[in-house]
Amino acid sequence: MKALTLLAAGDARIPDIPEPIPQPGELLLQVEMAGLCGTDLHSFRGRNAMLTYPRVLGHEIAATVLTGNAEISAGTHVTVSPYKSCGDCAPCRQGRENSCRYNQTLGVQRDGAIAERIAIPASKVYPSAMPLKSLCLTEPLTVGFHAVARGRVTSHDTVAVLGCGGIGLGAIAGAAAQGARVIAIDIDDAKLEVARLAGATDLINATNDTSAQLATLTANHGPDVIIEAIGLPATFRTAVEEVAFAGRVVYIGYASEPVAYETRLFVQKELDIMGSRNAQPKDFRAVMDMLEANRFPVDQAVTAIVPLDDAPSMLSKWSANPAAYTKIMIQMR
Secondary structure, three states: OEEOEEEEOOEEEOOEOOOOOOOOOEEEEEEEEEEEOHHHHHHHOOOOOOOOOOEEOOOEEEEEEEEOOOOOOOOOEEEEOOEEOOOOOHHHHOOOHHHOOOOEEEOOOEOOOOEOEEEEEHHHEEEOOOOHHHHHHHHHHHHHHHHHHHOOOOOOOEEEEEOOOHHHHHHHHHHHHOOOEEEEEEOOHHHHHHHHHHOOOEEEEOOOOHHHHHHHHOOOOOOOEEEEOOOOHHHHHHHHHHOOOOOEEEEOOOOOOOOOOOOHHHHHOOOEEEEOOOOOHHHHHHHHHHHHOOOOOHHHHOOEEEEHHHHHHHHHHHHHOHHHOOOEEEEOO
C-alpha cells in the first residue's frame, strides 16, 4: 500500500510499504483523510528531535472501519487518538497518560496514518456520523481544548491565544465554550477572521503593537490566561510579559531554540506557567460534541485538500510559506 514517508529531512515520498496486520484488540481501518500538522512540518524540516527516519507521517485521522468488533462494526466512520502510553510511569499512574514519559505518537515515534490502511487498538477509536472533514479535524482541536483545561479557563477569564493555526483555533473554541472572552492574535487577517468564527471576541494583528492593543482591550490588566500556540522564542516571552498579574500561561508550541526570560516576572506576577501536551479522552468527547453540533467553522479552517500523490509537493510549499496555510488535509482515495 502507499504511504507518505519521510526518508530524510526535506525528502518526502510515497513508497509502497507492507500492509498492516491487526493484532488482538485492534481494528483495521481504511484511512479516508489525514491532516498535516506543525509536527509534520518540523519533521520535514529536520527539526523534530523525537523523530527518526524513515517515518510514515500523520496522526490526524478520518477513517472507515474495515474489520470491526462487537462494538464498532465494519463501515463505521471513526477518528483516532494517536497516542500510546506505557501505563506505568508517574503521569500514567496519575491518570495523565497524555503526558506519558514514554509516549509514542503516530507519525513521530512510530509510523503514522497517512497510509491507505492502519491497524489501531479499539480503545483509541472514536466513531461518529460526522463528515470526514470534521473527523479529520478532531485531533488537532483536542490539543487546544486540553490547553484550555490546563489553564483552568472559566467564564470570568479573558484569554489571549497566540497563533490561529489548527491548534490555536482549538484553544479559541475551547475557551469560548467555557464562556471566556477570547482575544485571538496572529499576523494574518484571514486566519483572524476564522478565529472570530471559532469564538474569538477580539482580534489583534501582531504586525501592529500587540502590547498596546492588549492593554487597551484589558484596561491595562493583561489577559488572565495566555495560551501560546506558535512556538517561537519571541511569543514565549510575550506570553509572560503580557499576561496579567496572578495569571496563567499555557505553552503548547515547542520553541526550536533556547528562550531567554526576564525571570523577575515569574515571581513578581506570581504566575502559573504550564506546558500542555496532546489530549485526553474527555477532550475528544468535548470536541466531537462541538463538531456534531456544528459549532465550529470546519470549511473555513481547512486551507487545502490535496490527493496523496501531491502530498510531498504540498509539504514543500507549506515549508516555503507556512503562514499561508491553516490546515492541510490529504485525501487518501
